[in-house]
Amino acid sequence: MPLVSKKSQSHQWLRWFLKVAFYRSRGQQKPLFRLLFASSVFLVLAGTIINYPGSKLLAQKPISQDLEAASFFQQGVMRYNRNDLQGAEYAFRQALQKDSNVSAARNYLGNICLQQNRLDEAVQEYAEAIKVNPNFSEAYYNLGLVLHRQGEKQAAITAYRQSLVINPTNPTTLYNLGLVLYEQGQLQEAIAAYQQAINLDNSNANAYFNLAIALQEQGNIEMAIATYRQALQLNPKNATAYNNMASLLAIHGQPAEAISVYRQAIRQNPKNASVYYNLGVTLYNQGDIKKANGALKRAHNEYRQQGNIEQAEKIEQLMQQIAQKKEQQQPQVNQAATPSQTPESTNKLEQTPVPETQNQLETPSETPASPSDVPVSVEPQSSSTSSGQ
Known part of the structure; x- marks a missing residue:
């Protein structure tokens, strides 16, 4: 029998666990998994949680009936907020030795593991948090977050969806779900999320x-054009959004606006070779050969500086062909081309625009302009604050 690594076994168990969790919970509002955890076969994992944007854990009951556990927990919170992660981890683990059901300590430990890139330990912490409180939507969210980062995308989708079964109104869970669905090629579901x-x-x-x-x-x-406009209203410095929107405007028969939007993209990022290329092609299709050559020359120079010699040589060939046609001054108006395409003829430059980039995971500690997957903790309001035990 072939040997299976502990990590592989853990992930196999986790995928089964999430699948059962999701399907058993549909249409239910009662706590989940109580029967699953009753089995002595259950894999015991060392646990944690991360809280998602805007979530607040209200004080329902004391953090722990054990005063020592509560004291260690408060010490851990103070050290964590001072970025003393080693001291915070020690305090939280001491709290859990006194009372293994302090979910907030699990939460902070998960944050620490994730910040230190100890991803397998973070998964274990989240699983333990779910064991303590099967209705902990934040734990499922955070489990999805770390699984997504590990590349376990289908498991991440299941975890995010389970979080939404418990709390369907958290926008960040939906945002991250949309991101991983998009990465899996499930466009319609990503759009809905x-x-x-x-x-x-x-x-x-x-x-x-x-x-x-x-x-x-x-x-x-x-x-898509309308949605790019909304994105740019909120973040007018997103050069990629300008470039993508301009490409769509060009193929949608709005070249004049496309040229203007490409120039806005250049103002945000003067080193973006693909924008200069697309602008040059659009200008050429509009019959403005002189300005088209200027934009293509800049694209050529930027590609060379980036070390993209292949693309630079393609642009050289294109410029030579345009120069041969320059006397005719009768370019056929069509659509802009993407940087990765070489036109079949200089009279017809076509484009099938491909989005340049996709944003990464968002968490509450970061602004939408620079999302990341660094976790955030919700501090207790007092020594009696609960974290959803």
């Missing part, structure tokens, strides 16, 4: 941006 996230929080520029990308790939050009 982003739209729900926006309905709950219409101030998230990244949600609009990622929704626009998904709509663009789906072929819904008009809706």
Whole structure:
């Protein structure tokens, strides 16, 4: 019998666990998994949690009936807030030795593990948190977060969805769910998740941006353009959004506005070779050969500086072909081209725009302009604050 690594066994168990959790909980509001954890076969994991954006854990009962556990927990919180992660971890583990059911300590330990890139330990902490409190939606969210980072995307989807079964109105869970669904190629479901996230929080520029990308790939050009506009209203410095929107405007028969939007993209990022290339092609298709050559020359120089010699040589060939046609001054107006394409003829430059980038995981500690997957803790309001034991 072939040997299986402990990590592989853990992930196999976790995928089964999440699958059972999700399907057993549909239509239920009662605590989940009580029967699952009654078995002595259950894999005991060392546990934690991370809280998601805007979540507040209200004081329902004391953090622990054990005064020593409560004291160690408070010490851990203070050290964590001072970025003394080693001291905080020691204090939280001391609290758990006194009382293994302090869910808030599990939460902070998970934060520490994730910040230190101890991802397998973080997974274990979240699983232990779920064992203590099967209705802990934040624990499922955080489990999804770390699984997503590990590349366990299907398991992450299941964890995010389980979090939404318990708390369906958290926009960040929906946002991250949309992101991983998009990465899995499930465009329609990703679009639905982003739209729900926006309905709950219409101030998230990244949600609009990622929704626009998904709509663009789906072929819904008009809706994608409108959504890029909304993203840029919230974040007018997003050069990629300008570039993507301009490409869509060009193929949608709005070249004049496309040229203007490409120039806005350049103002935000003067080193973006693909924007210069797209601008040059659009200008060429509009018959402005002189300005087209200027933009293509800048694209050529930027690609060379980036070390992309292959693309620079393609642009050289294109410029030579345009020069041969310059006397005719009769370019056929069509659509802009992406940096990765070489036109079949200089009379017809076509584009199938591909979104440049997709935003990464968002958590409450970061602004939408620079999302990351660093966890955030919700501090207890007093020594009697509960974290959802």
